[in-house]
Amino acid sequence: QKEVExxxxxxxxxxxxxxxxxxxxxxxxxxxxxxxRQYSGKSPELIMSIYSNGDKEDGRFxxxxxxxxxxxxxxxxxxxxxxxxxxxxAVKKGMNYGGSQGNLIFGKGTKLSVKP
Amino acid sequence: xxxxxxSPRHEVTEMGQEVTLRCKPIxxxxxxxxxxxxxxxxxxxLIYFNNNVPIDDSGMPEDRFSAKMxxxxxxxxxxQPSEPRDSAVYFCASSFNGLTLTSQETQYxxxxxxxxxx
Numbered sequence: 622q623k624e625v626e627x628x629x630x631x632x633x634x635x636x637x638x639x640x641x642x643x644x645x646x647x648x649x650x651x652x653x654x655x656x657x658r659q660y661s662g663k664s665p666e667l668i669m670s671i672y673s674n675g676d677k678e679d680g681r682f683x684x685x686x687x688x689x690x691x692x693x694x695x696x697x698x699x700x701x702x703x704x705x706x707x708x709x710x711a712v713k714k715g716m717n718y719g720g721s722q723g724n725l726i727f728g729k730g731t732k733l734s735v736k737p
Numbered sequence: 738x739x740x741x742x743x744s745p746r747h748e749v750t751e752m753g754q755e756v757t758l759r760c761k762p763i764x765x766x767x768x769x770x771x772x773x774x775x776x777x778x779x780x781x782x783l784i785y786f787n788n789n790v791p792i793d794d795s796g797m798p799e800d801r802f803s804a805k806m807x808x809x810x811x812x813x814x815x816x817q818p819s820e821p822r823d824s825a826v827y828f829c830a831s832s833f834n835g836l837t838l839t840s841q842e843t844q845y846x847x848x849x850x851x852x853x854x855x
Contacts, residue, residue, distance in 0.1 A: 653842075664828055664846035665780070709780065713842075724770075724793060725844065729779035 624648065625712050627728035635736050640697040642731050644710030647691065653713035654686055654693045659730065660706045669695060700735045707732045739763075741847035743829050749853045755817040758850045761810055762831030770844060771804055771814050772828040780828070786812065787834055819854045826851050 626645045634640045642656075653672055657665035671677045671684040671693065683696040693712075697704055707730040714724050742761040750756055762769050771783040784794040786806045797804070801820070806812040816823055830844040 655843075664849050666846070667843050670843070724782055724785055726782075727780040 623728075624726045625710055625728040627708075627710050627731045629729060630732040631734050632731055633734045633736060634700050636700060636702060638700050638735075640700045640704065640733055640735070642695040642697075642708050642710075642733065644693045644695075644712075644728055645691055646693070646710075646712045646726075648712065648714065648726075649688075649691065651712045651714065654684070655711040655713075655725065656682075656684060656693075656695045657709040657711060657727075658706045659709060665709055697733075700733075702735045702737050705733055705735050741829055741831050741845055743827075743847035743850050745850060746848060747851045747853075749855065750819055751855050752820055753818040754854075755815065756819045756823075756852060756854075758814040758816075758827050758829075758852070760812045760814070760829030760847060762812070762829070763845055764810070766831035766833050766845075767809070768832045768834040768842070768844075769806060769812050770830040770832075771812070772830065772846075773825045774828060774849075775825045783814070816852075819852075821854045824852055824854050 624647050656669040658668045659665045669682050669684040671686045674686050674688055677684045681698045685694045709730045710728040711725040741763055744759045767788050769786045772780050773783055774780045781796055783796045784804045785792050789806045789809055802816055804814045826849045828849045829847045832842045832844045834842055
């Protein structure tokens with residue numbers, strides 16, 4: 622099993638719809654989870670972080686975490702064409718990783734396309 | 738704040754040549770990361786420094802790759818000799834490591850160096 626898995630997409634949604642991006646991870650010791658957005662040809666930028674089970678909302682973005690199911694998701698409400706990008710899920714390694722504890726493991730990303 | 742600075746932004750070289758990538762982290766950050774991104778493998782961590790000391794280099798592909806951080810404001814990633822399979826985008830990122838599990842250790846990425854080895 623890959624350490625962090627995402628559906629590569631592309632995920633296509635119409636403008637104004639809700640985009641739902643999903644991520645599963647294998648390390649039960651992980652405590653910190655991040656969503657990065659990467660526009661084509663640009664570097665990743667952090668948009669959300671979540672540490673506790675449940676939902677965390679920030680503007681149009683909601684991150685959801687379920688540690689029991691080892692699942693984290695990102696919802697984008699009222700999607701805009703400017704949201705078209707690749708979304709990378711990142712999981713911080715837990716204590717059982719020893720020296721590499723604290724490093725981020727990235728999924729390969731889901732490409733989102735929002736159609737006007 | 739200027740953010741993480743990387744140079745060069747683009748590099749085209751021939752197989753067998755030495756390539757040196759440079760990174761200046763955000764002032765005050767004590768952790769520095771080198772990543773490589775390809776379509777096939779995604780974003781992979783190559784090496785991680787904390788307070789200028791290499792902590793985890795398990796992602797370094799082989800002996801052809803080496804990284805140094807002589808001081809808190811500068812790091813290099815060297816490939817010698819370079820091979821076509823090294824073609825990728827190399828990102829440097831920095832963060833402040835608060836050494837607590839729940840601290841928000843946001844990693845800030847530089848613009849990347851696009852390397853093409855012919």
